[in-house]
Amino acid sequence: MKGLISIVCFLFVFSLKAQNIRIGLFSDKSIKELEGIVGKGSYFIFKDSTLLAKIGPADVFKANYVGGLIRVVVNGTEKGRAKSIRVIQDKQEDYLQLRLLQPVAKQRSYEGDFDLEIRKEAINLINNLDLETYLEGVVESEGGPGQKINFYKAQAVISRTYAMKYWNKHKENGYNLCDRVHCQAYLHHRSASVTIDSAVHQTRGLIMVNENGELYPTYFHANCGGQTSEPHYVWNEEIPNLCSFKDTFCIHTQQAKWEKKIPKDQWIKFLVDKYDYPVWDSTSYDRLTHYVQDQRDAFYIHPIYGIPLRDIREQFKLKSTFFDAEIIGEDVLLHGRGFGHGVGLCQEGAMNMAKRGYTFDQILGYYYPQMMLVDRNNLIYK
Numbered sequence: 001m002k003g004l005i006s007i008v009c010f011l012f013v014f015s016l017k018a019q020n021i022r023i024g025l026f027s028d029k030s031i032k033e034l035e036g037i038v039g040k041g042s043y044f045i046f047k048d049s050t051l052l053a054k055i056g057p058a059d060v061f062k063a064n065y066v067g068g069l070i071r072v073v074v075n076g077t078e079k080g081r082a083k084s085i086r087v088i089q090d091k092q093e094d095y096l097q098l099r100l101l102q103p104v105a106k107q108r109s110y111e112g113d114f115d116l117e118i119r120k121e122a123i124n125l126i127n128n129l130d131l132e133t134y135l136e137g138v139v140e141s142e143g144g145p146g147q148k149i150n151f152y153k154a155q156a157v158i159s160r161t162y163a164m165k166y167w168n169k170h171k172e173n174g175y176n177l178c179d180r181v182h183c184q185a186y187l188h189h190r191s192a193s194v195t196i197d198s199a200v201h202q203t204r205g206l207i208m209v210n211e212n213g214e215l216y217p218t219y220f221h222a223n224c225g226g227q228t229s230e231p232h233y234v235w236n237e238e239i240p241n242l243c244s245f246k247d248t249f250c251i252h253t254q255q256a257k258w259e260k261k262i263p264k265d266q267w268i269k270f271l272v273d274k275y276d277y278p279v280w281d282s283t284s285y286d287r288l289t290h291y292v293q294d295q296r297d298a299f300y301i302h303p304i305y306g307i308p309l310r311d312i313r314e315q316f317k318l319k320s321t322f323f324d325a326e327i328i329g330e331d332v333l334l335h336g337r338g339f340g341h342g343v344g345l346c347q348e349g350a351m352n353m354a355k356r357g358y359t360f361d362q363i364l365g366y367y368y369p370q371m372m373l374v375d376r377n378n379l380i381y382k
Helices: 001-019 131-143 149-165 193-200 231-235 264-275 282-291 309-316 345-353 360-367
Strands: 022-024 033-040 043-047 050-055 060-066 068-075 079-082 085-087 095-102 104-111 113-118 122-128 206-209 256-263 323-328 329-335 374-376
Touching: 022 131, 033 122, 043 068, 043 079, 043 309, 050 060, 050 079, 060 095, 060 122, 068 085, 068 113, 085 095, 085 256, 104 122, 104 131, 131 149, 131 193, 131 345, 149 193, 149 206, 149 345, 149 360, 231 309, 256 264, 264 309, 264 329, 282 323, 345 360
Parallel strands: none
Antiparallel strands: 022 122, 033 060, 033 095, 043 050, 043 085, 060 068, 068 079, 085 113, 095 104, 113 122, 206 374, 256 329, 323 329
């Protein structure tokens, strides 16, 4: 009960103060110059409280880092320089098309306002927008187009819970979360998808908590290959409420199976050099030539050899750690299952559940045992 009271107090404060979220855009880049074009509506560019320019779809503004300041140019004319610039939308659905010029990066479109700040001799680009609007972009970026609404509802609850749980993850960078899978993929503003917008709207405010009233760990992945993974197999850490179980909803989907050939000499060299694998021992070599995972393992062949499967996945850039291995000629042939770390919700399994008519709360309950849904806006348990 004490835990539930704590989360209620937290949610009350959160609902009052956290209407907007700050997202670091192109967060893996050191931005020296960018270009912005209005995709819809109009934007105002401010230096402190001074209006530098109003721009519409016919205008182009550029911002570049020059001698510790941000230089703003609109339609070829310099408008001012400052350590911070604000670009504010006129109406809620106005959006901006952004493209990096140095370094070069593909164009993306985002709704909301934008803060340009100096950080480490580069431009820190921050999207400041309503949490629910942000989630519409995240759900499409993470889930892709063309799915059933109950999958999108489940993804919306997951992403909202994640945002609240890790609200200050990038506090030291001047924003809440980044746009990469390090936090949640946020590759563009909401599209014209009525289904995704509706899914976010219909679940507005809903988050997951555990039996102690704590925000639920919302890990997910593309495909588990028929069995989810124990968290400590991946991160050497026990995570309450998440455990391995058989999942039959994803085994006939797109990313359920894969194969990869790796030269035998590379495979053996890695095992010998890093783990001193005893290839000279006939029994150990026989085990090497034919390895089968009946269920997800933490270690390759046997724990006695001390070879974490996650290390093999990283070394050879595999889709998952859930694979069988056999030596054929001069190659090691891997027969793999799934895509991703395997912990928590399997997205292709959840998509299949939605196609079969399961509701979003049934999908969430299947992958996240003992979770409860809470409306953070009015604090009523669902």
